[in-house]
Amino acid sequence: MIELNGNLHIHTGYSDGTLYHAEIAAEACKAGLDFLFVTDHNVLVRGVNRWFEFPGLRRVLLQAGEEIHQQDRIPQKNHLLALGIPADLGTLARDPQKLLDAVNASGGAAFLAHPFDPAAPLVHEDSLGWVSWDVRGFAGLEIWNYMSEFKSLVRNPLAMVFYALFPSLGISGPDPETLARWDRLLSEGGRVSAVGGSDAHGHSYAFGPLRKIVFPYRYLFRAVNMHVLVEEVTGAEETDGRAIVAALRSGRGWVAYDLPKPTNGFRFWAEGNGGRVEMGGEIPLSAAPVLRAEFPFPARWNIIRAGTGTAAGGSGKQIAFSPSQPGAYRLEARRSFRGRMRGWIFSNPFYVL
């Protein structure tokens, strides 16, 4: 399997971002990414899907998806990331179930964006979480949205300036309510994959007489990323884009905070009956499965069984864990960074049947 390191949930000048596709691709190359999904608000930009190459840098695959929400709803809840869709589905925003059905019918994958999102009055942002939880057919949840976490830190003007200037002192992991909801859905038998997103816009803010881009695209491309495993990379943008969407949909990858240390090389797999299953896969308890993990750097880790919590924990670079009961098992790893433990790797689950 080939590991690809990418970034999801990016806005361009076609909605409320600042840079455009080729410029964003150049930033991604400089950050060492392999793929990008731009997701402008309620617009699918056509004709931009391609492998971008810049002299002296690795190439990056850019794919356009869409972040769809009902714009006349106040506040504008229910943001949906639609990836791998061939046509604009923004007109279906009023009916989240119809929208999800259309994403799936077109071969795409839908993820609920920042499902629990704090209000941040200081930056004139409402809570933009998900409210229509009765829908069916989403591939998963955006468990870690960088800008949504930043909003949670902006509790007073001093905190806003401090964390805008030193974000890595605040950013520390996915929203706990989102993780709890994910575990609940998994424990109820759902197949729910996790993604992480940057929600990059490249906005600049005024601090008195100073104007500063507080979250440049390139900075965010080294922060909350998505690593996936694919069978092959062909160089054809449609084929490779579909393979990445398939990996995201089936949970063959992990949410990474690559700033403390790159997570490249992390692996989490299940062995049983002589076979090997990748993240997001199923394995029967009768196969006496062993969940194994390898980290590129030592980490403090927990294996979590959705619904009952931590099933095992420890620290180091390797894990071997034998589940004794069925359930969805996922892994969280943390590392010390800038004075405290911070989320580093959040795997997708194995479904032990």
Ligand SMILES: [Zn+2]
């Ligand atoms: Zn959003």
Ligand SMILES: [Zn+2]
């Ligand atoms: Zn967004």
